[in-house]
Amino acid sequence: MTTSRMQDNIILQVQNVSKRFGGLLAVSEVTFDLPKGQILGLIGPNGAGKTTLFNVINGVYTPTEGQITFRGTDISGWKPYDVVGLGLARTHQIVRPLNDLTVLENVMAGACYGHESHSLTEAEVIALEVMEFVGLHERRNLLAASLNVAQKKRLEMARALASRPYLLLLDEVLAGLNPTEIAEMVEVVLKIREQGVSIFIIEHVMHALMNVSDRIIVLDYGQLIAEGTPDEIVDNPKVIEAYLGDPALAEKLMSGS
Numbered sequence: 710m711t712t713s714r715m716q717d718n719i720i721l722q723v724q725n726v727s728k729r730f731g732g733l734l735a736v737s738e739v740t741f742d743l744p745k746g747q748i749l750g751l752i753g754p755n756g757a758g759k760t761t762l763f764n765v766i767n768g769v770y771t772p773t774e775g776q777i778t779f780r781g782t783d784i785s786g787w788k789p790y791d792v793v794g795l796g797l798a799r800t801h802q803i804v805r806p807l808n809d810l811t812v813l814e815n816v817m818a819g820a821c822y823g824h825e826s827h828s829l830t831e832a833e834v835i836a837l838e839v840m841e842f843v844g845l846h847e848r849r850n851l852l853a854a855s856l857n858v859a860q861k862k863r864l865e866m867a868r869a870l871a872s873r874p875y876l877l878l879l880d881e882v883l884a885g886l887n888p889t890e891i892a893e894m895v896e897v898v899l900k901i902r903e904q905g906v907s908i909f910i911i912e913h914v915m916h917a918l919m920n921v922s923d924r925i926i927v928l929d930y931g932q933l934i935a936e937g938t939p940d941e942i943v944d945n946p947k948v949i950e951a952y953l954g955d956p957a958l959a960e961k962l963m964s965g966s
Contacts, residue, residue, distance in 0.1 A: 720745045720876050720907045721766070726775030728758075728765050728931075735761040737931040738775070743876070748898070748908040750922035752915075752942075754951055758931040759911045760802060763878050766909075767799050768792045780875060796824045798869035799878035802911075804861040806853035806868075813849040816840055816867045823872025835871050843867045843897055859890045866897065870906075877901065879910040883917055891917055919943070927951065 721743040728736040736758045743749045753759050764770045766777055768789040777785045779797055787795075798819070807815050813836055820832035820839075827835060840846045843863045848856065853864060862882050869877055879898070883891050895917050902908055912918040918925070919939040927935040927942060929951040935942060942948055 718744050720780060721909070722776075722778040723762075723766065724776045724778070726762070726765060726772045726777060728761055728770055729773040735931050736765060736772075736928075739928070739931075739933045740775075741926050741933065741936060743907060743909055745907055746902065746905060747923040748902055748910060748921050750918045750925040750939075751909065751911045751928065752913070752918065752925060752948075753928035756930075757928040757951075759928055760880060761931075762928065763799060763880055763909075763911065766792075767797060767878060790822070793822065793872055793874075794824050794826075796873070796875035797878070798823070798872045798874035798876075800862075800865040800869050800880055800882055802880040802884065804858075804865045806856070806861055806864055808852065808854035810853060811850055812840065812845055812853055812856070812864055813837070815853050815864055816845075816871045819868035819871030820873070823874070825873050832871070835873070836867075839867045839871045842870070842900070844893070858885045859887075859894075862886065862894065863897075870901065874906060876907045876909065879908060879912075881911055881913065883912055883914040895921055 719742045724740050726736060726739045727734065739762060751759050765772050768787045768791065771786040776783055779795060782795060784792055784795065816836035816839055817832040820827045820835040840849055843866055845860065845863050845867055848860065856864060866882060883894055886894060891914060898908065898921055922939055924937065925939055925942045926933055927948050934947045934951060935945045
């Protein structure tokens with residue numbers, strides 16, 4: 710494959726990206742590519758810099774060093790509303806619904822402010838379609854504040870999907886869910902990929918991440934210490950060592966549970 714064709718197949722390039730907060734280097738010279746249509750997992754111990762990396766990619770923070778290229782455009786330092794306008798959406802670890810609006814209105818907001826900039830009429834059609842897709846259609850007229858944790862996770866995902874992204878960043882969408890809810894959410898994630906959306910996902914539920922990811926990258930103290938298939942990551946000595954400070958996480962990693 711020629712260099713040009715390889716570049717065409719890459720939706721996200723992160724090159725030597727660092728983020729410093731005063732004397733704290735939260736992300737250090739991280740480099741990786743995400744091919745179109747793939748699911749890339751991101752793991753690491755607590756405090757490894759995972760969410761900071763997401764925040765740098767989608768414009769919450771400006772990288773101290775390095776370059777972020779999305780769909781061939783250098784988006785380093787862009788604001789989140791500019792990034793989503795190019796087709797990159799995200800969910801948050803702590804869900805942030807617009808509590809005084811209905812579920813339908815929340816999802817419509819995603820459609821209105823996505824890269825296609827739909828009218829309210831068009832946004833409602835898209836929102837209804839997306840809510841059906843994630844299993845929230847029956848709750849469309851309820852206030853977002855009335856939803857439980859699992860439903861709010863689905864709402865967060867629906868609002869991002871309504872923006873019609875090419876790339877979706879998922880920050881711990883499985884956290885706080887029971888085993889049945891986790892299995893259902895994993896099915897949703899796989900269906901999103903089937904629609905041609907590339908996915909970059911942070912997750913601590915190891916067995917789920919291993920089952921959905923094409924590749925996984927690992928951060929420790931802000932540095933990229935490993936990259937490979939799920940099987941390669943599970944057997945990587947550097948990864949196991951990074952998790953040994955947290956026996957529970959180390960056991961989950963090595964057992965795949």
